[in-house]
Amino acid sequence: MRRRYNRPVGLPHQPPVSVVRPERLFAGYIFDLDGTIYLGDSLLPGAQRLIHALRQLNRRLLFLSNNPTKDPAAYAAKLTSLGIPATPDEVLNTVVTTTHWLRQHLPTATVFAIAEEPLQRALRDAGLRLSDDPAQIDVVIASYDRTFEYRKLQIAFDSLWPSDTARGGKPRARFVATNPDRYCPFPDGRGEPDAAAIVAAIEACTGVRCERHFGKPDPYMLTIALDLLGLPAQDCVMTGDRLYTDIRMARDAGMPSALVLTGDTSSETLQHASAAERSDYVLDRVDALVPETIWRDLGWTAD
């Protein structure tokens, strides 16, 4: 049974939304990072003590990100520098999921990755062959690449647009993306173009649709997360700030989910969401993820 609290949360001019806290502990805790644990380079309220408490309670933890411009070691270093000690094997992002899928399904493919160095390095380390010769390329990967340029677009075009594509035939190379995000949000309300912009550029000039991606909300990412945790979906809770990625992925897998209102989703947005889009739990701050009995035992306050 969930207990509903009538305490309004969110900004002063937003309609109130009821906080719904879990009344149980879970074996595994999966967290989105930006907007959930930190915002930019600042930890969000309660994140540090929550992670510390969950470790003390011997819970399994995993941090997820769609962002392929850093690898797990960089995320672990960032968390550690912010005051949440973490190791690379506690981080799963689209560098890992994309590389994993290629190794699993196309291990002998020659790949052209429109990507920054962390993904390029992971693909090389996994033994995949990288090339920028369209005649050699079997797979084009679009990603969040801040070094994107016309030369890369031309290579993708040439790889996907050989001879019979114009006549309705299949392109020779396959076309996938790391993640579906349109932009990466910044703390000041601005942002920068993400992988969807690169996908759109390639689709616009070739007419070839991107086949799939390996980030939230695709179930592939959660499947790998559960493998890493060694737990079934129902024994874990996914906590994040986006209904259409974090929460949708958990719901599709039958995993309990918690929306935290410290990032992308305002209480007003949540009020307009359908029942099918909503999370099991709603938190005004991430450390409300522990049951209230434990919160009290730990002597926590919301200040």
Ligand SMILES: [Mg+2]
């Ligand atoms: Mg987020």
